[in-house]
Amino acid sequence: MTAAAEIAVARELPELTNDEVLRYSRHLILPEVGLTGQRKLRAARVLLVGAGGLGSPAALYLAAAGIGTIGLVDFDVVDVTNLQRQVLHGTRWVGRPKIASAADRIGDLNPHVEVVPYETPLTSANALEIIREYDLVVDGTDNFQTRYLVNDACVLTGKPNVYGSIFRFDGQASIFATADGPCYRCLFKEPPPPGLVPSCAEGGVLGVLPGLVGTIQATEAIKLILGIGETLVGRLLLVDALAMRFRQVKLRKDPSCPACGTRELKTLIDYEQFCGLTPAPGAAVEAPLAELSPRELAARQLAGDALVLIDVREPHEWEIARIPGAQLVPLGGFGEVIATLPRDRDVVLHCKGGVRSAKAARQLLAAGFTRVWNLTGGILQWADDVDPTMPKY
Amino acid sequence: MPVTLELPVVLAKLAGGTRRIAAEGTTVGDVVADVAARYPDLAPRLRDSAGAPYPFVTFYLNDEDIRFVGGFGAAVADGDELVIVPAIAGG
Numbered sequence: 001m002t003a004a005a006e007i008a009v010a011r012e013l014p015e016l017t018n019d020e021v022l023r024y025s026r027h028l029i030l031p032e033v034g035l036t037g038q039r040k041l042r043a044a045r046v047l048l049v050g051a052g053g054l055g056s057p058a059a060l061y062l063a064a065a066g067i068g069t070i071g072l073v074d075f076d077v078v079d080v081t082n083l084q085r086q087v088l089h090g091t092r093w094v095g096r097p098k099i100a101s102a103a104d105r106i107g108d109l110n111p112h113v114e115v116v117p118y119e120t121p122l123t124s125a126n127a128l129e130i131i132r133e134y135d136l137v138v139d140g141t142d143n144f145q146t147r148y149l150v151n152d153a154c155v156l157t158g159k160p161n162v163y164g165s166i167f168r169f170d171g172q173a174s175i176f177a178t179a180d181g182p183c184y185r186c187l188f189k190e191p192p193p194p195g196l197v198p199s200c201a202e203g204g205v206l207g208v209l210p211g212l213v214g215t216i217q218a219t220e221a222i223k224l225i226l227g228i229g230e231t232l233v234g235r236l237l238l239v240d241a242l243a244m245r246f247r248q249v250k251l252r253k254d255p256s257c258p259a260c261g262t263r264e265l266k267t268l269i270d271y272e273q274f275c276g277l278t279p280a281p282g283a284a285v286e287a288p289l290a291e292l293s294p295r296e297l298a299a300r301q302l303a304g305d306a307l308v309l310i311d312v313r314e315p316h317e318w319e320i321a322r323i324p325g326a327q328l329v330p331l332g333g334f335g336e337v338i339a340t341l342p343r344d345r346d347v348v349l350h351c352k353g354g355v356r357s358a359k360a361a362r363q364l365l366a367a368g369f370t371r372v373w374n375l376t377g378g379i380l381q382w383a384d385d386v387d388p389t390m391p392k393y
Numbered sequence: 394m395p396v397t398l399e400l401p402v403v404l405a406k407l408a409g410g411t412r413r414i415a416a417e418g419t420t421v422g423d424v425v426a427d428v429a430a431r432y433p434d435l436a437p438r439l440r441d442s443a444g445a446p447y448p449f450v451t452f453y454l455n456d457e458d459i460r461f462v463g464g465f466g467a468a469v470a471d472g473d474e475l476v477i478v479p480a481i482a483g484g
Contacts, residue, residue: 254460
């Protein structure tokens with residue numbers, strides 16, 4: 001375990017107004033915080049990357065705690081499906097930029113906090129410039145490419161990266177990129193290939209889980225600023241919300257880590273390419289799949305076309321909505337039914353949005369099928385274009 | 394007493410919902426191979442086709458990262474715990 005190395009908040013500590021003294025009274029009577037600690041929080045600058053599931057509780061608690069400046073990076077708008085977990089936003093803000101609803105909510109919670117909005121994706125072009133302005137970063141992103149970007153930018157700028165990540169019922173939290181501690185690349189040298197680990201939009205997430213993990217991130221950020229307690233530097237906290245078990249494993253700095261070990265990584269790279277989302281120069285490009293739009297499918301069904309329509313989603317998704325004429329064959333068992341499918345008819349595959357059905361389509365092509373179609377946009381696009389009465393999820 | 398392999402929820406589905414699997418072997422690699430043979434759906438998520446660990450799935454033997462104690466060649470003893478931590482990115 002590593003005792004908290006206080007991060008350097010290299011600026012003069014501001015005086016608190018009487019209003020602030022009253023507001024933070026429960027902090028001020030804690031000897032571990034006290035007046036000096038509260039002034040450190042007031043002087044601190046924290047950057048939140050992502051104002052979503054993790055960023056919501058983190059932003060709320062950091063604002064409530066009196067962090068002086070909170071930078072928020074997000075370019076998304078509030079969607080109704082966010083509200084099951086993203087407690088920073090509200091129903092009346094659906095369709096508004098998350099940055100705007102976050103700034104409003106934080107301003108209401110604590111008007112002493114200055115919110116600096118960045119309505120842009122964090123990229124290799126802007127990350128160093130933005131992160132340099134802050135004392136530490138809270139990583140609340142939702143994809144591997146931005147996680148590696150945040151990590152490398154934190155290592156290069158020497159800013160601690162308060163890490164949290166969630167999926168379904170599993171959560172992870174730690175602190176990376178402190179002066180002597182490990183970084184994200186020491187834990188996971190490389191990302192999984194695209195498609196292996198589904199996103200929360202595809203795989204689901206228990207709504208309260210980011211509440212647990214994002215609050216842990218806020219706790220660690222505050223401890224780093226105050227220089228108190230034992231932080232998660234050198235430890236990975238594993239949260240299992242289903243069994244309600246918290247477990248920790250040891251994280252070591254990898255001497256061969258290109259970011260924080262050998263330091264051969266001198267600048268930010270192309271993270272889309274690093275994560276396999278864009279092909280490396282000279283790499284073989286996978287042939288595109290034949291696509292059928294929902295409107296074309298509906299027209300062919302209406303004309304009595306004898307095509308085979310296969311839904312590769314899970315049974316609990318099938319319960320929510322289904323396309324007439326489809327047969328359910330969840331992707332996990334798809335390989336077993338390939339031999340039973342006709343080769344002399346068009347086989348149309350669909351899922352929720354088109355990612356899983358593309359995998360099934362490639363399995364069919366690999367098995368020598370030629371009349372294979374992927375339904376563009378999956379059942380969500382069917383609901384948009386063909387059957388607006390269908391529930392979307 | 395065999396070695397216990399603990400799976401996160403996300404991988405337990407591929408082992409029929411089992412979270413903790415009792416497995417046999419004298420090294421981490423043996424234990425992983427034993428589990429992979431019994432749960433074919435889980436197998437490709439534990440190690441690559443050559444039987445080597447992935448860079449995005451980290452194994453902890455009694456809470457120590459196996460890469461620092463010999464990797465899949467690390468010796469295991471009865472009662473040891475092996476925890477699997479896959480990379481997840483949701484936020």
